[in-house]
Amino acid sequence: xxxxxxxxxxxxxxxxxxxxxxxxxxxxxxxxxxxxxxxxxxxxxxxxxxxxxxxxxxxxxxxxxxxxxxxxxxxxxxxxxxxxxxxxxxxxxxxxxxxxxxxxxxxxxxxxxxxxxxxxxxxxxxxxxxxxxxxxxxxxxxxxxxxxxxxxxxxxxxxxxxxxxxxxxxxxxxxxxxxxxxxxxxxxxxxxxxxxxxxxxxxxxxxxxxxxxxxxxxxxxxxxxxxxxxxxxxxxxxxxxxxxxxxxxxxxxxxxxxx
Amino acid sequence: xxxxxxxxxxxxxxxxxxxxxxxxxxxxxxxxxxxxxxxxxxxxxxxxxxxxxxxxxxxxxxxxxxxxxxxxxxxxxxxxxxxxxxxxxxxxxxxxxxxxxxxxxxxxxxxxxxxxxxxxxxxxxxxxxxxxxxxxxxxxxxxxxxxxxxxxxxxxxxxxxxxxxxxxxxxxxxxxxxxxxxxxxxxxxxxxxxxxxxxxxxxxxxxxxxxxxxxxxxxxxxxxxxxxxxxxxxxxxxxxxxxxxxxxxxxxxxxxxxxxxxxxxxxxxxxxxxxxxxxxxxxxxxxxxxxxxxxxxxxxxxxxxxxxxxxxxxxxxxxxxxxxxxxxxxxxxxxxx
Numbered sequence: 001x002x003x004x005x006x007x008x009x010x011x012x013x014x015x016x017x018x019x020x021x022x023x024x025x026x027x028x029x030x031x032x033x034x035x036x037x038x039x040x041x042x043x044x045x046x047x048x049x050x051x052x053x054x055x056x057x058x059x060x061x062x063x064x065x066x067x068x069x070x071x072x073x074x075x076x077x078x079x080x081x082x083x084x085x086x087x088x089x090x091x092x093x094x095x096x097x098x099x100x101x102x103x104x105x106x107x108x109x110x111x112x113x114x115x116x117x118x119x120x121x122x123x124x125x126x127x128x129x130x131x132x133x134x135x136x137x138x139x140x141x142x143x144x145x146x147x148x149x150x151x152x153x154x155x156x157x158x159x160x161x162x163x164x165x166x167x168x169x170x171x172x173x174x175x176x177x178x179x180x181x182x183x184x185x186x187x188x189x190x191x192x193x194x195x196x197x198x199x200x201x202x203x204x205x206x207x208x209x210x211x212x213x214x215x216x217x218x219x220x221x222x223x224x225x226x227x228x229x230x231x232x233x234x235x236x237x238x239x240x241x242x243x244x245x246x247x248x249x250x251x252x253x254x255x256x257x258x259x
Numbered sequence: 260x261x262x263x264x265x266x267x268x269x270x271x272x273x274x275x276x277x278x279x280x281x282x283x284x285x286x287x288x289x290x291x292x293x294x295x296x297x298x299x300x301x302x303x304x305x306x307x308x309x310x311x312x313x314x315x316x317x318x319x320x321x322x323x324x325x326x327x328x329x330x331x332x333x334x335x336x337x338x339x340x341x342x343x344x345x346x347x348x349x350x351x352x353x354x355x356x357x358x359x360x361x362x363x364x365x366x367x368x369x370x371x372x373x374x375x376x377x378x379x380x381x382x383x384x385x386x387x388x389x390x391x392x393x394x395x396x397x398x399x400x401x402x403x404x405x406x407x408x409x410x411x412x413x414x415x416x417x418x419x420x421x422x423x424x425x426x427x428x429x430x431x432x433x434x435x436x437x438x439x440x441x442x443x444x445x446x447x448x449x450x451x452x453x454x455x456x457x458x459x460x461x462x463x464x465x466x467x468x469x470x471x472x473x474x475x476x477x478x479x480x481x482x483x484x485x486x487x488x489x490x491x492x493x494x495x496x497x498x499x500x501x502x503x504x505x506x507x508x509x510x511x512x513x514x515x516x517x518x519x520x521x522x523x524x525x526x527x528x529x530x531x532x533x534x535x536x537x538x539x540x541x542x543x544x545x546x547x548x549x550x551x552x553x554x555x556x557x558x559x560x561x562x563x564x565x566x567x568x569x570x571x572x573x574x575x576x577x578x579x580x581x582x583x584x585x586x587x588x589x590x591x592x593x594x595x596x
Binding site: 048051053073074076077078080081082084087089091092093097098101102104105109110153157163 | 473476479480482483484486487489490491492493494536537538
């Protein structure tokens with residue numbers, strides 16, 4: 001179980017414009033935290049700062065009180081798993097090959113995977129519900145199957161933090177819900193802290209316990225889904241009118257489409 | 260697929276082993292001043308004639324060793340670079356090894372440089388230094404804010420190569436009488452073998468090839484992208500830096516003793532990737548032996564195909580290797596569909 005503290009971080013790609021401006025918040029251990037905001041608001045930049053891939057110009061990210069910048073690559077890999085947006089890989093590896101790479105941080109250089117590593121990989125495939133895909137080639141996978149494989153790779157890592165960068169972008173609704181449900185179930189079972197960049201506000205409301213809303217690199221709002229995803233917050237940040245409707249006790253955000 | 264892969268690996272092994280032995284035998288036995296099988300056996304027994312022993316020990320054996328290990332080193336380097344750049348066009352030559360070496364050798368030939376070190380001529384020394392300097396330049400030009408991207412590395416490789424080639428042409432025009440020497444050198448050849456070359460060039464090529472194997476698993480993981488690799492415990496920047504040093508050492512050693520022999524580093528890893536799949540733990544060792552066998556056979560052909568004179572081995576590798584490669588490439592595509 002790991003808690004993450006983001007302390008006043010700023011980051012800029014070019015000297016003239018800051019992508020992140022003094023963002024602070026805490027993610028308690030085992031929490032499912034969503035990061036939302038318009039395109040270009042700094043969501044992915046924030047995630048890359050949390051993972052230590054970018055070093056903030058100011059401020060720091062603390063994991064269990066330790067600065068991420070001080071972690072070695074191997075430590076990073078043992079603590080944090082990453083699930084990126086779907087991108088294909090034109091090499092003929094099998095699904096099992098890729099899932100097994102999740103064991104790499106735990107294996108010494110020049111050593112092969114042991115029986116135990118294989119057992120963990122099989123278990124990860126089963127948890128993701130794709131054990132029957134294990135011998136399939138990457139080049140034959142659909143987008144949804146691919147993301148499930150990456151999820152299995154992340155589980156195989158046995159890290160207690162999972163970072164997801166738009167994990168369901170471009171997938172059909174069944175896979176969107178399937179992947180998000182799987183992440184939430186496994187995170188709860190294993191006490192994994194999740195930080196997930198999302199575009200879909202309804203998915204964010206349904207799956208996250210905590211939501212951070214960014215606007216132009218600044219934290220606009222932070223808190224529970226109900227407190228953050230209000231009509232006025234969304235209209236203010238996204239600049240578009242929305243209706244919030246309620247059905248079967250669930251709230252849904254719908255954009256108002258003119259004409 | 261997994262079964263097919265391991266079956267292909269077994270087949271490749273059972274083909275490569277006798278092929279390798281045959282390649283060495285052919286290199287020893289064939290040629291104008293031939294050594295027959297009987298003499299070869301007597302040679303091992305130590306009862307051969309002195310002239311045969313001289314041909315074998317001073318010419319055939321060092322030449323075969325140089326050709327085999329150079330082929331292996333160029334091929335394993337190419338396999339590593341293609342993996343780490345995720346680019347099928349990459350080999351040691353795109354980061355400047357060949358053009359830097361060519362410029363060094365050209366300077367030595369044109370100015371008839373009187374430089375010697377450990378019994379080596381100026382051409383070998385300047386070619387080696389030229390290769391290292393060119394890669395050093397390419398690498399540092401590509402470094403932006405401490406990071407080296409694949410794009411910037413390949414582009415600065417092309418830029419520096421073009422510049423070196425231009426300088427080579429410029430020197431050739433100014434020193435027309437040396438033009439033939441320069442052209443012959445750049446086409447690559449093992450026609451002047453010596454034990455000095457073996458002693459100095461073989462160890463770095465062998466050490467570098469073994470060091471490549473250390474990074475085989477990292478290369479597999481790096482195919483998933485730098486950021487993903489980082490979360491799987493692989494520092495892609497560091498691995499890339501290490502591999503550039505290692506493969507440059509291997510390729511520069513090969514080039515400095517043999518001139519520029521193209522295609523080996525491109526073709527052999529590709530062929531083996533089609534057969535064995537993309538896992539570098541399998542691909543790298545087989546690339547070494549495949550490249551070695553291929554270059555040894557090509558060099559033997561280069562020696563015997565014309566009665567009157569030798570053909571540059573670079574010509575043979577292209578003429579023989581390219582059609583075979585294209586055939587496999589097209590067949591591989593059909594199978595994939």
